[in-house]
Amino acid sequence: xxxxxxxFASVRLAITLIIxxxxxxxxxxxxxxxxxxxxxxxxxxDLAGLFNRLQLTTLYRSPWFLTLLFLxxxxxxxxxxxxxxxxxxxxxGHAEGIGAGSVAAMKVKSRIDVPGPPAEALAxxxxxxxxxxxxxxPAAVEGAAAGLLGRKRRxxxxxxxxxxxxxxxxLAGGIxxxxxxxxxxxxxxxxxxxxxxxxxxxxxxxxxxxxxxPQGAVKAWKSTVSVIxxxxxxxxxxVKVNHxxxxxxxxxxxxxxxxxxxxxxxxxxxxLKGDPASARTVVLRPGESLPVEGPGITxxxxxxxxxxxxxxxxxxxxxxxxxPRNPAALVEAWNGEERVFVGWVFSKFPDFTxxxxxxxxxxxxxxxxxxxxxxxxxxxxxxxxxxKDPGAGFIxxxxxxxxxxxxxxFFWTPREIRAALAEGGGxxxxxxxxxFAPKAKxxxxxxxxxxxxxxxxxx
Amino acid sequence: xxxxxxxxxxxxxYVLSTCxxxxxxxxxxxxxxxxxxxxxxAGLAFHTGALVARTVSSGHAPFTNMxxxxxxxxxxxxxxxxxxxxxxxxxKIGPYxxxxxxxxxxxxxxxxxxxDAVPLVPALQSYWLWLHVSVxxxxxxxxxxxxxxxxxxxxxxxxxxxxxxxxxxxxxxxVGFPLFTLGGLVFGMIWAYRAWGRYWSWDPxxxxxxxxWFVFALYLHTRIVMGWKGRRSAFVAIVGFLSAxxxxxxxxxxxxxLHSYR
Numbered sequence: 001x002x003x004x005x006x007x008f009a010s011v012r013l014a015i016t017l018i019i020x021x022x023x024x025x026x027x028x029x030x031x032x033x034x035x036x037x038x039x040x041x042x043x044x045x046d047l048a049g050l051f052n053r054l055q056l057t058t059l060y061r062s063p064w065f066l067t068l069l070f071l072x073x074x075x076x077x078x079x080x081x082x083x084x085x086x087x088x089x090x091x092x093g094h095a096e097g098i099g100a101g102s103v104a105a106m107k108v109k110s111r112i113d114v115p116g117p118p119a120e121a122l123a124x125x126x127x128x129x130x131x132x133x134x135x136x137x138p139a140a141v142e143g144a145a146a147g148l149l150g151r152k153r154r155x156x157x158x159x160x161x162x163x164x165x166x167x168x169x170x171l172a173g174g175i176x177x178x179x180x181x182x183x184x185x186x187x188x189x190x191x192x193x194x195x196x197x198x199x200x201x202x203x204x205x206x207x208x209x210x211x212x213x214p215q216g217a218v219k220a221w222k223s224t225v226s227v228i229x230x231x232x233x234x235x236x237x238x239v240k241v242n243h244x245x246x247x248x249x250x251x252x253x254x255x256x257x258x259x260x261x262x263x264x265x266x267x268x269x270x271x272l273k274g275d276p277a278s279a280r281t282v283v284l285r286p287g288e289s290l291p292v293e294g295p296g297i298t299x300x301x302x303x304x305x306x307x308x309x310x311x312x313x314x315x316x317x318x319x320x321x322x323x324p325r326n327p328a329a330l331v332e333a334w335n336g337e338e339r340v341f342v343g344w345v346f347s348k349f350p351d352f353t354x355x356x357x358x359x360x361x362x363x364x365x366x367x368x369x370x371x372x373x374x375x376x377x378x379x380x381x382x383x384x385x386x387x388k389d390p391g392a393g394f395i396x397x398x399x400x401x402x403x404x405x406x407x408x409x410f411f412w413t414p415r416e417i418r419a420a421l422a423e424g425g426g427x428x429x430x431x432x433x434x435x436f437a438p439k440a441k442x443x444x445x446x447x448x449x450x451x452x453x454x455x456x457x458x459x
Numbered sequence: 460x461x462x463x464x465x466x467x468x469x470x471x472x473y474v475l476s477t478c479x480x481x482x483x484x485x486x487x488x489x490x491x492x493x494x495x496x497x498x499x500x501a502g503l504a505f506h507t508g509a510l511v512a513r514t515v516s517s518g519h520a521p522f523t524n525m526x527x528x529x530x531x532x533x534x535x536x537x538x539x540x541x542x543x544x545x546x547x548x549x550x551k552i553g554p555y556x557x558x559x560x561x562x563x564x565x566x567x568x569x570x571x572x573x574x575d576a577v578p579l580v581p582a583l584q585s586y587w588l589w590l591h592v593s594v595x596x597x598x599x600x601x602x603x604x605x606x607x608x609x610x611x612x613x614x615x616x617x618x619x620x621x622x623x624x625x626x627x628x629x630x631x632x633x634v635g636f637p638l639f640t641l642g643g644l645v646f647g648m649i650w651a652y653r654a655w656g657r658y659w660s661w662d663p664x665x666x667x668x669x670x671x672w673f674v675f676a677l678y679l680h681t682r683i684v685m686g687w688k689g690r691r692s693a694f695v696a697i698v699g700f701l702s703a704x705x706x707x708x709x710x711x712x713x714x715x716x717l718h719s720y721r
Binding site: 411 | 581636649653654680
């Protein structure tokens with residue numbers, strides 16, 4: 001048990017763990033994380049199986065990575081606690097029994113003949129140090145009539161401990177987020193209300209708009225969202241990227257956007273070429289077909305619809321995106337039992353429409369049908385992420401501790417000056433002064449010299 | 460004056476500063492080094508003008524694409540040099556740090572970097588853009604100073620020079636590390652939480668920031684607790700800066716990331 005404690009108290013282990021965590025993290029950025037098995041097989045071939053077994057494809061969640069983090073946390077705790085006692089004593093303790101030798105053994109030291117009455121000598125040292133911000137207390141010094149201890153910026157001793165404790169709080173926050181965090185995506189069209197999972201209230205999307213810059217890039221997505229509790233609207237706010245709505249611990253983030261193609265209706269105008277009077281408008285969904293009463297046509301159907309038409313590999317029709325950049329419908333028309341039209345119809349390129357593809361025999365040329373797809377107007381959808389993350393508070397508290405700790409550790413470096421009245425030495429008022437400041441040697445040396453200089457002068 | 464005039468003037472001044480610095484080094488004239496510093500300070504003033512002009516004309520923080528952030532990084536590097544020089548009066552590191560700054564400026568002005576000010580995508584519309592990027596890059600600029608001092612440590616021929624370079628390298632890390640932690644990791648987490656709803660997503664940029672942080676944590680612990688100094692410390696500082704550089708460039712160009720702002 002003791003040797004285990006010793007192991008975990010060692011900085012060597014900390015360094016080993018930091019190196020291992022860093023190397024593992026590098027691997028995790030080189031292998032894309034959390035993709036499908038096909039992608040890994042295509043990318044790495046035979047290695048894919050090995051990567052999978054070593055959990056390199058879900059590395060940051062893998063038991064071995066989490067074990068490393070756990071060991072790191074234990075190491076932090078033991079390391080910090082085992083050094084905390086001596087540090088607290090150093091910063092705030094009584095400093096009993098400073099050996100005279102220990103004053104003389106300090107790196108920065110000086111022997112000064114303080115002018116004035118002997119009884120006043122230490123009092124002058126004390127005043128001098130106090131005026132420079134040192135907290136001074138008497139301390140018994142072996143072999144000396146009297147002594148004192150001056151300390152400054154004592155909190156600086158605890159800077160690294162604050163950093164380490166802050167890191168532990170952050171790690172704890174990660175665990176809390178992982179275990180108790182709740183997230184869900186709400187896909188909403190305007191006017192729709194959705195239950196927020198685990199929340200006990202609902203949200204309704206009142207309005208969703210996309211603002212554009214004059215050059216065409218997206219400037220903002222704005223979702224006007226109402227929170228509904230027991231059927232009553234309790235608040236309404238605009239959610240934008242970087243401006244989440246917060247309600248009862250749940251944060252609602254603007255996560256994505258899109259169009260509701262599922263319930264979109266397509267409007268198709270069909271009629272004889274050159275005869276506007278024969279035009280009929282049919283409203284239908286992809287996959288549907290409806291009877292039409294018109295010259296030369298009895299039924300119209302849409303076999304397929306894509307919002308952003310593009311010909312992919314092997315001339316296969318695909319949609320490049322979910323945005324209505326180039327909406328196209330594969331339309332079929334029948335006259336009785338005879339299919340009189342089949343072809344892709346483009347809302348943005350009405351002239352391009354002609355029969356093609358599977359059935360060369362059927363075509364608009366022969367039947368003289370004109371088929372026009374009206375610009376489809378699907379309802380815009382806003383995707384909100386609803387998240388309750390009780391770990392986040394830990395992260396901010398831990399970050400604050402880390403930041404304060406770093407400032408203390410690097411910019412609030414502790415200083416210590418000890419003084420002992422040397423008995424019988426020299427002209428009777430000899431004071432031995434010693435001091436140290438582990439992380440600010442240069443600055444301290446000049447302060448120490450200034451102290452000595454001031455003491456040498458007459459009061 | 461327009462941004463590009465300021466930028467060109469800055470570039471010229473930095474190049475002149477570097478030349479004067481190196482001339483001082485070759486001719487062993489310490490006084491010339493002071494002139495090199497003066498030119499660098501003048502360049503810094505013009506550079507500040509360029510950044511302000513950019514901010515005014517684009518209406519957003521001057522570090523939203525590669526050109527802007529390279530320019531800002533160069534600015535921060537010269538600033539870190541000036542501050543280090545004020546503190547340590549160390550003419551030796553001047554020429555090399557200026558060389559880094561000139562390299563960054565050259566990269567920024569290369570035709571590969573689109574210079575147009577593009578309107579901000581929604582994710583970047585936040586005051587955290589200012590805090591997160593500026594503090595991180597200033598922190599990394601101090602890592603650049605530590606890197607140059609570490610290289611000079613390895614190249615130094617006398618014990619006294621080595622001692623000074625070792626000390627400067629450590630002091631630069633001591634300033635850079637808190638800034639990098641605050642700007643890169645803490646501000647990054649806060650902003651990520653506001654914009655994306657999660658403070659940490661193991662995104663490659665985030666992970667590489669963490670790796671850089673690990674390396675400098677290693678630097679500090681080996682040094683303060685285990686008493687490493689000199690050669691070994693210098694190597695760790697060099698690895699740390701290279702890791703910071705990879706976080707900055709490599710992730711944008713080589714890895715798929717939420718942070719791929721070019």
